Amino acid sequence: MPETVYLDHAATTPMVPAAIEAMNRHLVEVGNPSSLHASGRRARRVVEESRETIARVVGCRPGEVVFTSGGTEADNLAVKGVFWSRRDADPRRVRVLASAVEHHAVLDPLHWLATHEGAEVELLPVDSDGVVDLEALRASVERDPDSVALVSMMWANNEVGTLQPVSQVAEICAPHAIPVHTDAVQALGAVPVDFAASGVDALTLTGHKVGGPYGVGALIVRRELSVTALLHGGGQERDIRSGTIDTPAIAGLAAAVELAVKGQPEHASRVSALRDRLVAGVREAVPDAVLTGHPDGRLPGNAHFSFPGCEGDSLLMLLDARGIECSTGSACSAGVPQASHVLLAMGRSDAAARSSLRFSLGHTSTEADVDALVAAIAPCVERARAARL
Incomplete structure (x- = not known):
């Protein structure tokens, strides 16, 4: 594993x-x-x-x-x-x-x-x-x-x-x-x-x-x-x-x-830098990925993306097979095959809501974690899109 x-x-x-x-x-x-x-x-x-x-x-x-x-x-x-x-x-x-x-x-x-x-x-x-x-x-x-x-x-x-x-x-x-x-x-x-x-x-x-x-x-x-x-x-x-x-x-x-x-100020500074690294890396690897949520007024460790042409659940499992664990949204509703009420309320389409993943960083997160995701995201997105054809 x-x-x-x-x-x-x-x-x-x-x-x-x-x-x-x-x-x-x-x-x-x-x-x-x-x-x-x-x-x-x-x-x-x-x-x-x-x-x-x-x-x-x-x-x-x-x-x-x-x-x-x-x-x-x-x-x-x-x-x-x-x-x-x-x-x-x-x-x-x-x-x-x-x-x-x-x-x-x-x-x-x-x-x-x-x-x-x-x-x-x-x-x-x-x-x-x-x-x-x-x-x-x-x-x-x-x-x-x-x-x-x-x-x-x-x-x-x-x-x-x-x-x-x-x-x-x-x-x-x-x-x-x-x-x-x-x-x-x-x-x-x-x-x-x-x-x-x-x-x-x-x-x-x-x-x-x-x-x-x-x-x-x-x-x-x-x-x-x-x-x-x-x-x-x-x-x-x-x-x-x-x-x-x-x-x-x-x-x-x-x-x-x-x-x-x-430790909040130091924690926020550290994880927001990691978050920015993650966002930049994902956008470079998957240019049409869409960052969701307020661009500035957001939690320092949160990066939520929609990946057009993907099913979020499929993409999550492809990443999981590579040892990268993330979420399609709230863990309390994981496994329920329905679009996020949050994204629908924000005006996203059902398809866009279903194509989303949340990456959230914390006190044990490292640059190596971010780099592993950035390296894996493009091939996983490609496979997830191919699975829908």
């Missing part, structure tokens, strides 16, 4: 040594953080110190960090929990506004709320670069602000890497006291993320995108914002998220988040 060239860091990135060490250290310790005896108190101390670490580097208060099982749960908790709470307080609040390019962890709960809870979901248009139309948002809000339960707007798109004007979204909503949630799963550690400065009311993050463990994340949520719980049981995490607290995973999460945020 050829040596693996991993270019799918947006799906998940390898754990960093600091997170592994923190997690391993606490895996051998006994103690439920909800217990009152000494072992429980020791575990609780680890959890609360981890909470303080995350709060310090993300720009929030420790009490605003609610630990979850990851990004999907945190998104569901924000979207459903805030909707239910706001509607209960005022039955007129049934509208939910979101961009048309949100992750399925936001879109699918919205669809569920529309089907089962009477929510009126409005998906806001984006331009050809994937940036949300702020005037469409403003018009929708001002049409009837009292009927809006919440707005959800991702910080950075997981497929094409485009950054959204989250602070401006918050500014539009603030005069009407409409809460804003942002899925910052892809943004944290890649671009500057400051919860308090952004003006949003809830923010999703997860461990495995920043070098932490799988199965742990957090919803940062302002203390003033009421959130109805999805899970009921022991009343952990402000009674918003019941369940036995995973001390080792939370310790690993905190170590990874702290390292990612503190």
